[in-house]
Each structure stands twice: as structure tokens, then as C-alpha cells.
Amino acid sequence: MSLEFLVASGIGVLTSAGIYLLLRPRTFDVVLGLAFLSYAINLFLFSMGGLELGRPPFFDAGAPGYTDPVPQSLVLTAIVISFAMTALLLVLSLRTYLEAGTDHVDGEADPKKRAP
Amino acid sequence: MILVLLVLLPFLGAVATALVSRGGRDACAVTAGVATAVALGLLGALAPGVVAGEVVQASVGWVPALGLQASFFVDALGLTLAGLILGVGLLVVVYARYYLAAADPPGRFYAFLLLFQGAMLGVALSSNVLLLLVFWELTSLSSFLLIGYWRHLPEARRGARMALTVTGAGGLSLLAGLLLLGHSAGTYELPVLLQRREAIQGSPLYLPALLLILGGCFTKSAQFPFHFWLPQAMAAPTPVSAYLHSATMVKAGIFLLARLWPVLAGTEAWFLIVTTTGLVTMLVGAVSALFEDDLKGLLARSTISQLGLLTMLFGLGTRMGAVVGVFHLVNHALFKAALFMNAGIVDHEAGTRDVKGLGGLGSLMPVAATVAVVASAAMAGVPPLNGFLSKEMMLEEAAHTRLLGQAWLVPVVVTVGATLSVAYALRYVVRVYFGARRGEALASGQGAGAHHDSCAPPEASRGPEAGRGGGAAAPHDPPLGMGAPSVLLGALALVVGLFPETLAGPLVRAASAAVIGGAPPGFTLALWHGFTPALGMSVVALVGGAGVLAVHGGAEKVWRRLGVPDPAGWFEAGLGAAVKGSRKLTLAIHDGSLQRGLALLVGTAVMVGFVGFGGAKHTAGERPPMPVEMLTVLAWVLLVTATGAAVVMHRRRYLPLLFMGVVSMIMALAFIFLSAPDLALTQVSVDVVTILLLLLALNLLPQQSPPETTRRRRVRDAVLALLGGVGMGSAAWAVMTRERKTLADYYWTHAKPEGGGTNVVNVILVDFRGFDTFGEIVVLGTAALAIFALLETANRGEAGRRLAQWKPGRPLSPERYPLILIAVTRLLLPFAIVTALFMFLRGHDHPGGGFVAGLVVAIAVLMQYLASGFDWADRRVRPDHHALIGWGVLVAALTGLGALVFGRPFLTSAFWHPRLPFVGEIALSTAMVFDAGVTLAVVGAVMLALAQLASASKRAKQWAEKRERGEHGGAP
Structure with a gap:
């Protein structure tokens, strides 16, 4: 077992969870799915720079080495953008629920329960 | 440079006209008129030289990297068309001022008109064929806007759409043809290209190029079988028809035939295709004009016929044919524009354009009647008018042309065509201006039912005519401004007929020389050429035409019974079928179900991924794997367990949020462990906000997801999810286990000297890739504003009703604002703000930065909202969240722009390291100001989103409590 395997399998597990939740019929679950998928993708992007231990990208002429700062800055941007997306989708689904009286993604009426 | 200005003037005029549109018709007309008149003046200044044989050229760099030049040139042919565009344009501007009703927006009309004028000028004067094509397409677009000017009329929209579809498709064909032509000629510059006849005609690409170019020309100039769009375009206001459909746009195709005549004409294929198309069009147009009752429709169909004649002339491929073609092109523009204006009058x-409902207007409208008589006579080819001259020259050319080996074919066809044109011209004059008076009755408003299914619907139902002309007063001559343009055009038709050699000779000679690309044949424009075969054909046509009109009534009955097919109807039906088919196809792929769509999307992505994987080499990575410690494995187990638990328990919606927190913490730890402290900081602070947001929203949403009905779907989704996970995981694995070359070195070595910071990630964010970060805060701000908009309006209508009936999903704590929480959060606030400041200041060199600082501030303030209540906190939060976002983006943008002042690219940073007493060296940089902008925007966006959501919950809660206290609930 290697560190690479742990990270790769972690990405795989997060992706699976994200996809499964993304395909659920309720808006809240879809938002959750997107959040998990974002974790997976951020970790995936990050892993593209390779794994380094104890070599943060702070410039020091005497540093023994450094990790790739580019994926890090891309992921930093991605985290923020996925936050904005999650927030917007969440509120959109809330508003849809208030308008339609159901939180089914295809607007199918809920047979069991009426709106709150 | 005068030339470039000349082409630009109409476009500038269009903008100016749009700007003064509030000033009403007069302001717009004057602006448009001045632009056109100045352009005409410039052209006039160039004219003497050009007629003498000079060619004026101008060129400006367009896309220099591709070798593209925006180049223009004026020779006599371009001058002729440009003269028509601007001359007739000026008259139309004047005419339209009186034609438009008060309710018609004049700014839009004149702006579109000038846009079209500029596009046409571009077609006439472009020297680069690709540039010409751009203008060509622009004429299609602007004519679409003009035909559809009365956009509330369905027939206007239909006509506009049909014109755009047909001419737009032709434009595509033309694009392909011109590319082939330029390829075989080796140049796209017309003056050079026109010299390469041998290269073009010898190329195997000649025939495809010819067919494609003709496709463009024939659609634009309404040649059979593409002619059907022109009558439909009569739904346009009459000034538009007078301009586009007589003098200019429909001539663009003919112009291009003439322009490319030196390199395309003279072959068997050219002769057969162009001449035959011209002849057929001439007959089809003439016959249908004879049985058309709508005045404008009649003129449109006669235009089709006359365009066929012009096409035929250029198709002959003889030098004399080109001379006559040029001459008739001008003549037709003069009399046809006059006739269209007359029809509008x-x-x-009279309030109608239906020939059947009109008659005897001559005595009421003597001036209009005179213009109509003169212009119709010119159209019919009656001496001594200009139309007679060119038509006789045409007959003379046709008299000795053999087609398909038959000497009689062309002469007979053109004589029949000429006869029919005499008949429809006579019909126009006689039925409208002579005979029993019929217009009066219609004028007093009884004509509403008189229109039948003529192709172009009369405007009387809505048009400006009905509004102003259709009162109780008898029809009379129009005001000076409306009548004068057509009088002037009619007078020109007459004097050109009387003094052809003096007035038109030099221009026709020079323009035909430009078409031919050499000296034109010797000819004299004169009324009398002696007893020639053409004279005989003319006489036959005149007498025959009168005869045809005499038997018109009977012929019409036969015509109606024949039930001639209507290609416009077929076109509409075809279009309808295409729309239906594509809608069916779209629905088959995407039926609007998100679940289905997402499943397809994920499925496709997985499939593509695995297909790609299957087609590649599968060797193991050569990089030595990194060892693992026990603690790391533990973290991994925790991550997998929490993720799995979140999925399994996702229907109880609070639980997955808990597990999400666990996942987020492990991610952050992993980032620290893997040398990414900045990511860890961001991940933790963003997730605090995300989970707060989810909790707040869940307060108003159902607390549980209902069970799903089908097990099959769950299994299907699980399979998709597994495949996707395996794919992503293996891809990451494959990359991580291989050596790679990255850009890291560049940033590592340049961060300090160029960005002035040692935290390379931060330097990349605020300097090297500062534009990304700028975009990011704009996205964040926009999302927050959208959230605001969605929630601010949620207490209205259906949503408001539901919100008012909200019941807490779970029991609320009796202690609403726990004292300990209040005390702790208030105490924490100053510390949090100091922490944020610390993060902000060290960000350039150490982990931290503006983004994290903003989040920390936002979280600290949000804690106050949570602990002390919305109202308490909201009263104390001073700056408006919207303003914070705005200032943040503004500060960031201005910092970036500041670099421009010093002549550096956008967002280049400058930095200093001053040494302060007692403090020591400190780092100052403009990136810090940019980062401050980021902080402001983040605080604003996060606060706006969460406070808004909290406030919506609060409203719902208050209503619920009111209801509980026995008062009537409901949205206030």
C-alpha cells in the first residue's frame, strides 16, 4: 500500500459518492452530490502536481525541494468557485421548492405529503 | 482614407441616429440624411476621376497576423452601385420621414436603414472578397431587421425569416464558392484576382466554385427557383421595399455576377446556367406579376422578372451584354424605386394596395399619376424613356443569341417577357389611375375586407397609411417631402431617356469597361437606331402587351383555376417539418428530466473515459511509491467510512452534513500533510460556511428525502457511480505514479523577483494569474447577488404562501439565544478579526491571504447572527453587503488597471520593502491592495448569501409563531 494508492482510492470513493447522490431525485441530495464531487475533483486536480511531504511552496533559496504550486493555486480557485456554485444551487433549489411545493428534480408532485 | 471614411459613415450615422431617437422622426431623418448626404458628397468628389478610368484604393490592417487587410477600391462599377445606394438612399430617407406613422419608432427604422446602407456600400467597394462576404452577410442581417420592422405583424416576421433563411443559406454557399475561387486564383484581393482568368477557369475547382457562387448570387437576386422570398418581403415598410427590393440589395447578386464577370464568364457552363436561369426567372416573374393584385406584390414580381433579364444579359458573356446589363441596372433602379414609392403613396x-379595389385616382392625384405613368412607361420600355433604351439594346443582343442550338429560342422568350412586362406595367397604371373611381370608398374605411390571400399582406390593417390617409377625406397628392423623391426619380428616367449619351454615356462606358476588364465595344446610347430587329420586337411587345391587358380578365380566371403551386408555401412547410423533426430529435435525447439527463451525461463521460483507457498502453508507473504510516491509513479509513455513511444515510438530511464535516476535516489534514497549507486553510474556512449555508437552507426544506420507488434505478446509479469512481481513481493513480515535467520551476524562480512574495501559491493567485482571481471574485459576487434576488422575492406569490405556512421541521430549543454562545461569540469577534488581519498581512509570504482573511471575518460576523439573533446582528453590521461586493471588485479592478498607467500589462504588481524604525523590514505591494479587494468581495458575498437565507428563515419563523399565538398567518 502506498500513499498514492490511498489518495487515488480516496478520490475514487468521493467520486462514487458524488455521482450516486447527483443522480438522486431530490434537489438537496443533488446539491450534496455536487459538494462531494467537488471534493473529489479538487483532490484529483491537486494530485496532478504529484505528492510531496513537508515541502510547501514557500520560496527559500536553501529549500531541499518544493511541491508544484500551480495545481494548488488552481484548486484554491476551484474551491471558491464550487462554494459559489453550491450556494447558488442550494438557494435555487430552495426557491424551486417554495414555488413548486415539491423538491423533486423533475418537479413531480409528492404524493405522500403536502408542502409544509 | 476618404474611402474608408465613406464606408464607415453610414455605420457612424446608424449609431448617431439611434442616439437621437428620442428626438422623433425629424431628428432621426435629419441625422440619417446628413450621414447619407455627406457620404454621397465624398463619393461625388471621387466620381470624376473614377469615370475617367482611375481606381481609388485604400487599405487598413484588419488581422495583420493572418495577412487580412480591410481593403477597399472604387472603380466605375463600384461607383455605379455606390451611387445608387447613396442616391436612392437619400431619397428614401426623405420619403420615409413622411411615410412613417407617429407610432413607428423612427430611431430603429433609420438606424437599421443606415446599417443596411453601410453593408451595401461595403459590398460595392470591398476589394478583398472575404471582406465583401462579411458585408454581404451584413446586408442579409440588416434586411432581416428591416423587413421585420413591424415586428408585431406575423407576416412581417414570416417574411423576414424567409428572406434571412434563403439569402443566409446563399451566403454560406457564396462563402464556400469565394474560398474556392480565391484558392484557385491564389489571392483574395479583387484587383489581382480579376487578372487571373486562366488560372481560375483552368482549375478543376472552377465548376464547383461557379455553382456555389451562383447559389449566393441567385438567392440574393431572387432568381428562379429561389425567387419566392421577394414577394414575401413586401411585408416590409414601403421605403424599405423601394430601397432594398428595387435599387440595392437584390442588385447585389447581379453586381457580383458583373464583378466576377472577367474571371467566371465566357465558359459554356456560365452561359448555359446563367442565361437559362435569367430567362426562366424573367418569364416566371412576369407571368406572376400579371396576376398579382397587391400593388407591392406586383412590383416585387416585376422586379423578379427584371432581375432575370439582367442575369440573362450578364449570362450571355458578350461584351455588349455587359454594357446593356450595366445600363439597365441603373435604369431599373430609377423607375422601380419611383414605382415603389408611388405604390406607398x-x-x-387610398388606404389599400389592392388593384381590384382601386381605380380612377388620376384626377385626384395628378402628380402621383404622372409619376406612375412615366415610371411604368419606362418599365414597359416605351420611348423616349430610359427603359426603352436599355430594353431595346437587350432585344438587339438577344436577337442574335443561340441557346441550345436554337436561334429562335432566346428572341422569342425575351419578346414574350417584354410583352408581359408591358402588360403588367399597363395594368398598374390603368387599374389604379384610370377608369371608375374606386379608391374613395376605400378611403372612408370600407375596404377592410377587400384583401384576399395575396402573398404580401396589405398594410392597411395596421399600416401607417390606414392611420393617416384613411380618413373621410378623398385621396389627394401627398405632401411635398413624400412626393418629391418619386418625382425626381421619374424625371431622371425621362431625361436619361431623352439625353442618354450626355447623361449616362460616360458612366455606362466606364462601368462596363470595369466589368469587362478591358475596353468596352463601341456603342452610342440613342433613341433611334434605325429599323432593326429589336425595333420590331419592341413594337410587337407594346402592341401585344396592350392586347394581353385587354384579355386579362379571362386569363386570370384560367390562371386561378390552374392553381399554380406556391413555392413559398412549400418552403414554409419544409421549414415547419424541419423544426418539428429537430424538436422530436431533441426530445428524444433530452426530455427535460434532470435525472435522465445527468445519468446520460455521467454514462457518456464514463464510456468515453473507458474507451480512451482501452486504447492506450497499460504499463505500470515507474515512480517509486511513497510509504504509508499508520496514522495516514486511519485517516483514509475515516474518510471512506464517513463518505459511505453520508451516502447510506443521505435521506435523513442532517446526517450527511455531519459526515461532510468529517470529510472536509480529513481533506484539510491531507492538504497540510501533502505540503499545501494554503489549501487546508481555505478548505476549512469554506466548508464552515458551506455547512452553515446547508443547515440554514435545510431549516426551510423537507427534513428527509422520501424513499424512492424503483430499485432498478438505484442499482443503475450505483453501477454508474462505481464505474465513475474507479475511472477517476485510476486516472489519478496513473498520473501520480509517473514522472512528469511541470511548470513549477518557472513560478518557483520568478515568484520572489517578479511578484515580491515567497508564498508562491499566493503570488500566482494575486499576480501571475491575477486575472483568474479577479474573475473568481466576480463569480462569487454574482452568485451572491443571484441568491439575494432569489430570496428577496421569495415572499411573494406561491412561494410566499408556502413560506407563510412553514412549520419547524423539528422542535426548536426553548432557549433561542443561548447565553453562553452569545458570550463566547462576542468575545471571539475581536480575536477573529485580528486573526483575519494577520492572515491577510502574511499571505504574500506565508500561508494565508485575502481570501482566507475574508472568510474568517465573515464567519466571525455570522456567528453573531447565529448566537444573538438576526435582528440584533443586522442592526450592528454597518456596511451594506452589496456595497462590499461592489467595492471589492472595484478596488481589485482599479489596482489591476493601475499597472496600465505605468505601461505594464493588466494586474502587474509593484512592491517595496521599506525598513521602518522598531518594526524592521516590511513588505508592501500593490498585490496587497488587490488582495484587499478580494477580501472585501468575499466578506460581502458570503455575508449577503447567508444573511439573506437567515432572514428568510426568520420571516418564516415569525409567521409560524404568530399563527401559534392564534393570529391569522399569511404573507404580510
């Missing part, structure tokens, strides 16, 4: 005064 009749419509305006």
Missing part, C-alpha cells in the same frame, strides 16, 4: 392615400 397610393396605399397611404
